[in-house]
Structures are given as C-alpha cells and as structure tokens.
Amino acid sequence: MTSSADVLCDLRGLKCPLPVLKTRRRLKTLHDGDRLIVETTDPLAGIDIPHFCRQEGHELVESEKTADGHRFVIRKGMSATA
Template structure:
C-alpha cells in the first residue's frame, strides 16, 4: 500500500510541546488517510510522536533519524 505525503512540516529547532502541537494543528487541515512528513530536531520527539500516535490513533508510519534531524511520517486517522 502506498502512502502519499501531502505536506512536509519543518519543525526543526522547536522544543516540546511545539512539534506535537503544530503537527496536530496541521493534521486538522488534512483528510483522513492523508499523510504528513515531520522534520524535527527535538530528541524527545522520538518517544513523544510514538506516544502521541498511540493516544490519537494517527498512524506513525516512519520514525527515522538522519544526523541531527528526526523524520516522522504520520497518517491521519
């Protein structure tokens, strides 16, 4: 199954809770099933996005790190 990433959120440099709060805000404008790519540098965001996706039911499809940048792909429930 392929997932189309509708948009990319550049949240690099932002600290807790902004990566989650801004991602949730962006998701409000997406339709169910659409996906968003999030780029962040907050090390806490790795566990935070996993916890948040578990709480909300939005699916965390990818969680990777490239250097200091964390990349998450989230599909809206």
C-alpha cells in the same frame, strides 16, 4: 519521496512541547488518510510523536533518526478526533 498527497511540516529548531502541538494542529487541516511528514531536531520528539500518534489514532508509517533529529511519516487516522 513525497507524493502529491504528502504534506511536509518542518519543525526543526522547536523544543518540546511545540513539535507535538504543531503536528496536531497541522493534522487537523488534512483529510483522513493523508500523510504528514514531520522533521524535527527536538530529541524528545522520538518519544513524544509516536506516543501522540498512538493516543490520537494516527498511523506512524515511518520513524527515522536523521543526522540532526528525527523524521516521521504520519497517516491521519480515520477515527482520529479533529
């Protein structure tokens, strides 16, 4: 399911606010338009990650509840501040 431009960020086991902080840090290393796949077990990530994307100008391509948490596909925004 991942393409060569997709980057996986496994944040399972981390609690708020670490999933958002580490997602932000990882996105800074990517090029505009690259996709980051984030996996987390933090129940608050279902609220925090979409909110972070809206505020920072990233596109939340996909948000999915998994057996043990959430999986997000985020496209780094062209106008997002790094």
